Amino acid sequence: MLKRHLLxxxxxxxxxxxLLAMAKPIIHHRTPQxxxxxxxxxxxLRYMFQTKNDIFIFTSSGTGAMESSVSNLLSAGDKAIVIRxxxxxxxFAEICExxxxxxxxxxxxxxxxxxxxxxxxxLNKNKNVKAVYATLCETSTAVINDIKAxxxxxxxxxxVLVVDAISGLGSVEFKTDEWxxxxxxxxxxxxxxxxxxxxxxxxxxxxxxxxxxSTLPKYYFCYKAAKKSADxxxxxxxxxxxxxxxxxxxxxxxxxxxxxxxxxxxxxxAEATRAAAKALGFKLLAPEAPSDAVTAIKLPEDxxxxxxxxxxxxxxxxxxxxxxxxxxxxxxxxxxxxxxTQWDTIIAISCLEIVLKQMGYDFEFGSGIKAAEEVFxx
Amino acid sequence: MLKRHLLxxxxxxxxxxxLLAMAKPIIHHRTPQxxxxxxxxxxxLRYMFQTKNDIFIFTSSGTGAMESSVSNLLSAGDKAIVIRxxxxxxxFAEICExxxxxxxxxxxxxxxxxxxxxxxxxLNKNKNVKAVYATLCETSTAVINDIKAxxxxxxxxxxVLVVDAISGLGSVEFKTDEWxxxxxxxxxxxxxxxxxxxxxxxxxxxxxxxxxxSTLPKYYFCYKAAKKSADxxxxxxxxxxxxxxxxxxxxxxxxxxxxxxxxxxxxxxAEATRAAAKALGFKLLAPEAPSDAVTAIKLPEDxxxxxxxxxxxxxxxxxxxxxxxxxxxxxxxxxxxxxxTQWDTIIAISCLEIVLKQMGYDFEFGSGIKAAEEVFxx
Numbered sequence: 216m217l218k219r220h221l222l223x224x225x226x227x228x229x230x231x232x233x234l235l236a237m238a239k240p241i242i243h244h245r246t247p248q249x250x251x252x253x254x255x256x257x258x259x260l261r262y263m264f265q266t267k268n269d270i271f272i273f274t275s276s277g278t279g280a281m282e283s284s285v286s287n288l289l290s291a292g293d294k295a296i297v298i299r300x301x302x303x304x305x306x307f308a309e310i311c312e313x314x315x316x317x318x319x320x321x322x323x324x325x326x327x328x329x330x331x332x333x334x335x336x337x338l339n340k341n342k343n344v345k346a347v348y349a350t351l352c353e354t355s356t357a358v359i360n361d362i363k364a365x366x367x368x369x370x371x372x373x374x375v376l377v378v379d380a381i382s383g384l385g386s387v388e389f390k391t392d393e394w395x396x397x398x399x400x401x402x403x404x405x406x407x408x409x410x411x412x413x414x415x416x417x418x419x420x421x422x423x424x425x426x427x428x429s430t431l432p433k434y435y436f437c438y439k440a441a442k443k444s445a446d447x448x449x450x451x452x453x454x455x456x457x458x459x460x461x462x463x464x465x466x467x468x469x470x471x472x473x474x475x476x477x478x479x480x481x482x483x484x485a486e487a488t489r490a491a492a493k494a495l496g497f498k499l500l501a502p503e504a505p506s507d508a509v510t511a512i513k514l515p516e517d518x519x520x521x522x523x524x525x526x527x528x529x530x531x532x533x534x535x536x537x538x539x540x541x542x543x544x545x546x547x548x549x550x551x552x553x554x555x556t557q558w559d560t561i562i563a564i565s566c567l568e569i570v571l572k573q574m575g576y577d578f579e580f581g582s583g584i585k586a587a588e589e590v591f592x593x
Numbered sequence: 594m595l596k597r598h599l600l601x602x603x604x605x606x607x608x609x610x611x612l613l614a615m616a617k618p619i620i621h622h623r624t625p626q627x628x629x630x631x632x633x634x635x636x637x638l639r640y641m642f643q644t645k646n647d648i649f650i651f652t653s654s655g656t657g658a659m660e661s662s663v664s665n666l667l668s669a670g671d672k673a674i675v676i677r678x679x680x681x682x683x684x685f686a687e688i689c690e691x692x693x694x695x696x697x698x699x700x701x702x703x704x705x706x707x708x709x710x711x712x713x714x715x716l717n718k719n720k721n722v723k724a725v726y727a728t729l730c731e732t733s734t735a736v737i738n739d740i741k742a743x744x745x746x747x748x749x750x751x752x753v754l755v756v757d758a759i760s761g762l763g764s765v766e767f768k769t770d771e772w773x774x775x776x777x778x779x780x781x782x783x784x785x786x787x788x789x790x791x792x793x794x795x796x797x798x799x800x801x802x803x804x805x806x807s808t809l810p811k812y813y814f815c816y817k818a819a820k821k822s823a824d825x826x827x828x829x830x831x832x833x834x835x836x837x838x839x840x841x842x843x844x845x846x847x848x849x850x851x852x853x854x855x856x857x858x859x860x861x862x863a864e865a866t867r868a869a870a871k872a873l874g875f876k877l878l879a880p881e882a883p884s885d886a887v888t889a890i891k892l893p894e895d896x897x898x899x900x901x902x903x904x905x906x907x908x909x910x911x912x913x914x915x916x917x918x919x920x921x922x923x924x925x926x927x928x929x930x931x932x933x934t935q936w937d938t939i940i941a942i943s944c945l946e947i948v949l950k951q952m953g954y955d956f957e958f959g960s961g962i963k964a965a966e967e968v969f970x971x
Contacts, residue, residue: 216850216860218934230596445795460873472594480594532934556910557597558940565939565962572970580966584943585959592950592958 217532224354224382224509226404226411227553230465233409235460244456250448256459257445262474263384264399264417265408266391271441273414274455277381279404280414282310284377284398284425285435288346288422290430291315295346296337296374298329302576303379303540306414307348310404314431319344320335325356326511328504329366338372344423346375352383357511357538357548358501359387366403381405381414385469386481386508386552397422403458406481406508408465412458418442419577432480444467465554482507484560486574491564494586495578497569500546509550511538518576520544526570557591566586595910602732602887602914602940603758604782604789605931608846611839613693622834628826634837635823637844640852641762641785642777642795644769645740649819651792652833652901655759655780658792660688661814662755662924666724666800669693673724674715674752676707676949681757685726692809697722703734703920704889708881709742716750721781723803724753730761733917735889736879737765737928744773759783759792762860763847764886764930775800781836784859784886786843786931790836796820804809843932860885862929865965869942872964873949873956887928889916896954898922904948911944925953935969 221228233249240246257270264270273280285307289295293316297308300323312320319337323329329349338344347369352359362378375397375558380389384399391399396419415486418438426438440451469477486508489499492512500511514520521544524537538546549563564583574579599606603775620626635648642648651658663685667673671694675686678701689696697715701707707727716722727745730737730748740756748753753775758767762777763784769777781791796816803815813817818829847855863885868879878889892898899922902915918923927941942961950958 216846216855216932216934218932218936220936343882351853407735428827468594477594509884540678554594556594556598558596558598558909558911558944561938561940561943565943565966566936569969572966579958581963585957585960588946588950588958592947 219534220559220562221534222550222555223534224401224405224548224550224552227406227408227550228555229410229461230408230468230554232468233461233465236464237457239460241456242305244450244454249456252460252463253450254448255463256466257486259463259470260415262400262470263466264391264401265389265393266399266417267443268391268417268419269423269442271416271418272447272450272454272459273416273436274412274452275414276411277400277414278306278510279436280400280402280416281307281379283416283433283438284400285310285314285316285433286399286429286433286436288375288425288429289314289316290428292317292343294319294343295348296334297348298323298334298345298350298360300327300329300358300360300461301325302352303353303355304350304437307379324334326358326500328358328360331361331368334365335368335431336370338374344372344374347378348377349379349387350379350507352508354382354509356501357506357509358504358533359383359506360504362389362396363394363588367510370527371404375419375425382508382552385474385477387506388478389419403462406553407462409458409461412463413457475582476577479528481551483591484555484557485510486592487557487560488549488551490586490590491583495568495583500542502533508552509548510544511545511548516572520547523547523570523574526573527566531566531570533562535563560587597910597912598937598940598957599912600928600933600937601912602783602926602928602930603780605784605786605928606785606933607788607839608843609941610846611843614842615835616837617838619834619868621790622828622832627774627834630838631828631842633841637841637848638779638793640848641844642769642779643767643771644777645796646769646794646797647801647820647823648834649794649796649816649823650828650837651794651814652790652830653756653792653814654789655778655792656684657814658778658780658794659685659757660776661794661816662812663688663692663694664807664809664811665815665816665846666753666776667692667694668696668806669725672697672719672723673726674699674712675726676712676728676738678728678736678738679703679731680705681731681733682728683750684698685757689726700728702734706736707842708745709739709746712743713746716746716752717771718764722750722752724755725756725833726755729756729767730886731764732760732881732882733920735884735887737761737884738881738882740767740774741772746924748773753797753803760886761884761928763852765884766856769795781840784931785840787836787839790833793890858934859929861969862933862935863888865938865968866927866929867934868940868968869961873961874947878894878920887932889924891924894947896952898925901925901948901952904951909944909947911940912942916943938965
């Protein structure tokens with residue numbers, strides 16, 4: 216009998232309060248009843264994004280909202296700096312190319328954070344760069360980038376800063392307004408604790424002005440249409456009603472815990488995961504700039520990461536993630552994101568210990584847990 | 594933010610499959626639709642009880658079904674042997690007294706199992722004993738009694754054997770027919786994985802014959818009424834429809850795992866709990882006859898058991914049980930019962946380690962988990 220525990224970096228576990236709210240009979244979206252829900256969702260999202268900017272809710276995955284930040288702000292032939300330090304940074308470059316925007320890629324070694332001064336240098340040389348695309352928490356490598364420093368640099372120029380905050384929102388510190396982020400992108404299925412299907416953006420005035428000049432084609436993700444509807448507590452197209460209802464419930468929980476409290480809880484889980492990994496004799500993929508939303512652990516050559524993840528999931532019911540692209544089989548990723556507590560971390564580490572032992576890896580049982588418990592006891 | 598984990602010896606966690614089934618729109622109980630459900634429930638219960646006997650489902654707690662085994666079988670002035678080795682053994686004696694039945698109590702030290710030869714001696718001396726009341730797993734002390742041996746003894750006499758199997762059913766080996774148990778009592782909220790509200794009995798022919806001679810008053814729990822209805826896949830009174838629907842789903846899961854598999858899973862959890870307790874320097878309350886459904890751990894005098902249980906539950910979201918009556922504050926009880934897996938055990942042990950350290954108890958972090966992981970790895 217399996218009892219499933221999910222520690223993947225999205226989707227994350229959904230709190231029962233949100234599940235129950237989503238199980239209620241569906242309501243129509245063009246009603247005062249739903250307007251109230253939508254208004255509350257937007258207000259809660261402003262708290263999560265730490266912003267006073269406009270918030271648009273898209274019924275799409277995060278990728279749709281990422282695409283919107285290209286199609287609404289830029290025109291074909293425009294130049295944009297793209298930080299590529301993992302799979303999700305690469306995605307921004309792919310979107311730019313799909314729209315005829317010219318990406319100036321900053322390729323960062325997987326596992327490292329971008330050096331903000333590199334962005335400054337390129338901006339100084341290329342006065343016509345329209346946008347900088349950065350990732351808060353690069354889920355594929357578990358790296359956290361210094362968005363505050365990047366915002367300081369970009370805000371002094373005419374370019375806008377677009378941040379994929381999908382994996383970090385609600386899990387790590389992220390201050391849209393204070394850090395001068397023009398477009399912040401979020402998703403439902405990570406720190407916001409709801410199933411996949413919703414994406415959110417917070418748009419600054421600077422970004423909204425740039426929308427006026429954009430000539431790229433857009434319709435479903437059109438910011439002007441979104442803004443016009445949002446001003447009336449509405450959406451241009453049929454929204455995923457139940458997901459938004461669930462979101463309101465999930466974010467009520469964050470407000471009760473406080474965002475600071477939620478971030479601290481997730482930080483302690485990540486610290487415990489890192490401590491356990493080290494105690495088990497492993498190295499981190501991102502030792503210098505580790506994200507507190509997900510931890511990437513390097514595996515020794517003789518440990519098959521694909522088999523490890525599969526065994527933990529299929530035999531023991533504990534879902535963690537493996538590596539993507541060139542990291543496939545070489546790392547495991549354990550999330551500390553959303554509706555998780557220290558016991559989720561303990562389960563993941565204990566399951567890791569059980570399966571590693573089966574696979575012949577040499578270590579002492581309980582040593583990972585010991586390190587984790589020491590962190591949780593601080 | 595709390596995420597609750599329940600490791601109490603009833604109620605136990607309810608599987609999502611059962612929760613979802615119970616959340617479906619209610620149906621009426623006098624319909625072919627419900628008859629089908631009831632029939633399936635009874636067939637599944639026969640599997641759980643390992644019996645071909647009649648099964649009656651009562652909408653009550655287990656205590657109601659325990660009472661029914663007195664009021665339906667006996668008459669005022671009858672003598673019955675009652676094994677009192679804990680709070681639930683005592684309950685049988687209280688019920689007997691309430692009905693004017695004379696209990697011949699076998700008082701067993703809390704933490705010990707009854708010696709079956711004691712029952713044999715009393716039966717030999719008192720030829721007019723009508724019934725023997727025994728407990729399979731005495732939840733208050735975590736002791737397992739040797740029902741097989743008791744059945745061997747009682748079956749040779751005119752007395753019936755009534756077993757409170759509420760805490761053990763579905764969690765430990767229990768064979769109603771093979772062990773010659775005349776009345777076996779079960780409850781919904783333990784190994785059967787459903788919320789409280791249902792009780793079950795399996796009644797032998799020997800017991801049904803005794804019903805004919807009983808002059809004690811009964812109505813709601815009347816076996817004759819129950820039998821008459823059961824023969825038509827019905828119940829005499831309105832049953833807890835949703836709980837029975839949930840039961841069917843929960844028992845589908847047991848059938849899929851097989852009863853043997855479920856018992857083995859719970860046994861391993863109990864073994865791991867016992868190993869962890871010893872590794873942490875504790876003694877068991879029932880070292881000689883430990884039940885695999887729940888483990889009672891003795892605490893040193895300087896560890897306040899009430900505070901320990903309260904802290905684990907209210908601060909860490911991990912529900913275990915303390916001691917009852919004279920054991921209050923002196924033991925903790927950790928269940929390995931129902932919809933639980935090894936990760937529930939790991940959570941309980943890790944939480945115990947965290948809180949014990951806070952309370953100043955001296956031990957090495959991870960030592961309990963190490964012992965548990967060794968058991969799970971065997």
